[in-house]
Amino acid sequence: MKIKSNKSAVVDVDMTPMIDIVFQLIAFFMVITNFEQIQADERVKLPSDSLAKPPEVKAADELVLNIGFERNASGEITDPEAYIFYNGEKIPVLKFGPNFAQEARIYKQKNQDPKEVPVILRTDALVKTGLVQDLIKIAQENGFTKFAFKATQKTQ
Amino acid sequence: MRLRNSGREAEKIEPQMAPMIDVVFQLLIFFMLTLNIVEPEGDFNVNMPITDSSAPSDDMPKFPDIKVRLVANEDGSLNTIRLGQVNLGNGPNVFAGLNHEILKIIGKPGNPITKDMEVELEADYNLHYEYTLKAISACTGRLDSSGKHIIRYIEKIKFAPPVGGSKVGS
Numbered sequence: 001m002k003i004k005s006n007k008s009a010v011v012d013v014d015m016t017p018m019i020d021i022v023f024q025l026i027a028f029f030m031v032i033t034n035f036e037q038i039q040a041d042e043r044v045k046l047p048s049d050s051l052a053k054p055p056e057v058k059a060a061d062e063l064v065l066n067i068g069f070e071r072n073a074s075g076e077i078t079d080p081e082a083y084i085f086y087n088g089e090k091i092p093v094l095k096f097g098p099n100f101a102q103e104a105r106i107y108k109q110k111n112q113d114p115k116e117v118p119v120i121l122r123t124d125a126l127v128k129t130g131l132v133q134d135l136i137k138i139a140q141e142n143g144f145t146k147f148a149f150k151a152t153q154k155t156q
Numbered sequence: 157m158r159l160r161n162s163g164r165e166a167e168k169i170e171p172q173m174a175p176m177i178d179v180v181f182q183l184l185i186f187f188m189l190t191l192n193i194v195e196p197e198g199d200f201n202v203n204m205p206i207t208d209s210s211a212p213s214d215d216m217p218k219f220p221d222i223k224v225r226l227v228a229n230e231d232g233s234l235n236t237i238r239l240g241q242v243n244l245g246n247g248p249n250v251f252a253g254l255n256h257e258i259l260k261i262i263g264k265p266g267n268p269i270t271k272d273m274e275v276e277l278e279a280d281y282n283l284h285y286e287y288t289l290k291a292i293s294a295c296t297g298r299l300d301s302s303g304k305h306i307i308r309y310i311e312k313i314k315f316a317p318p319v320g321g322s323k324v325g326s
Contacts, residue, residue, distance in 0.1 A: 015173050015177070018177075019173075019176075019177065019180070022177075022180050022181070022184055023180070025184055026180065026183050026184050026187060029184070029187030029188055029191055030187055032191060033187055033190055033191055034194070040194070040197075046197065047285065047286035047289045047290070048195075049198075049200075049289060049290065049293045050293075050299055050303075051198070051200075051293045051296060051297065051298070051299065051306055052197065052198025052199065052200065052293075053198040053199075053306065054196055054197065054198050054199075055198070055199050118201075120199070122197075123285050124285065125284060125285060125286035125289075126232070126284050126285070126286070127284070127285045128232065128281060128282050128283065128284070128285070129226075129279040129280070129281065129282075129283040129284070129285050129287075129288040129318060130279070130280070130281030130282065130283075130318035130320070131281075132285055132288070133279075133315055133317070133318050134318075136315070146201070147201070147202045148199040148200060148201045148202065149199065149200040149202065149289055149292065150197050150198070150199060151197065151198060151200065151289055151293075152195040152196070152197055152198075153195065153196045153197065153198045154195065
């Protein structure tokens with residue numbers, strides 16, 4: 001009886017293979033995680049295009065605007081008006097002028113010319129083209145000249 | 157001699173695995189929860205300096221803009237694409253057709269004249285943005301056969317003022 005109880009207490013599991021696998025998993029998730037998508041808004045369903053390649057040189061400063069619709073849980077549009085999701089608020093697209101002016105002021109305070117700051121438009125696939133053009137016009141009135149359209153990179 | 161024997165016994169001491177495994181599992185769970193699968197995104201650059209339409213810029217007159225007209229249906233879907241006077245119609249291959257026509261105009265990709273050429277997109281106000289983006293893409297270039305590199309056609313894209321209303325036709 002003594003011998004038996006002693007032996008069973010000493011038996012320990014070999015941890016090495018489990019730790020190997022767990023480290024593999026951690027490495028996998030670390031590599032695949034990217035923390036850069038903070039400025040992206042999930043409500044915006046970008047159009048996809050095979051030519052959309054991530055830029056090779058990333059601008060130091062950029063103004064990212066998310067233009068999209070209010071959607072319910074299943075992704076259906078609940079409000080036909082398009083909004084800009086900006087700092088947690090939703091602003092109708094055509095009323096974004098004061099915010100552009102404010103952004104331009106901030107860039108000027110940082111000794112940057114708004115002309116050199118690209119405005120990245122993350123626009124929902126269903127937004128009206130004319131509305132995007134109106135927004136670009138408002139941005140131009142506030143001194144921004146560089147624009148880029150975002151699309152998801154997908155081959156169809 | 158005795159000391160050596162005791163030293164051999166010390167070799168059997170194992171490092172404590174439990175705290176390490178605790179931490180490692182914490183890390184694993186953290187990375188699993190923070191993982192959000194995002195499709196990679198890419199840019200299309202459009203350079204739009206502030207110009208008045210009344211003041212024509214010093215463009216080279218020998219290359220007129222390639223005019224691409226996108227006509228929308230009432231619901232914002234694409235009705236037709238017109239390139240200059242040519243009607244490219246509608247359908248799943250219309251953007252491939254536009255791409256092909258642009259290639260015909262520029263001759264061959266990387267042709268030096270493409271530096272001076274511009275595409276002017278004129279879209280209906282209510283056209284859905286995805287079609288505009290596809291048209292930009294079709295004018296910009298195409299992927300090579302390996303699917304990794306972009307063959308550039310025309311880099312400069314500009315917009316004409318939107319055609320107002322939801323009226324079909326120009």
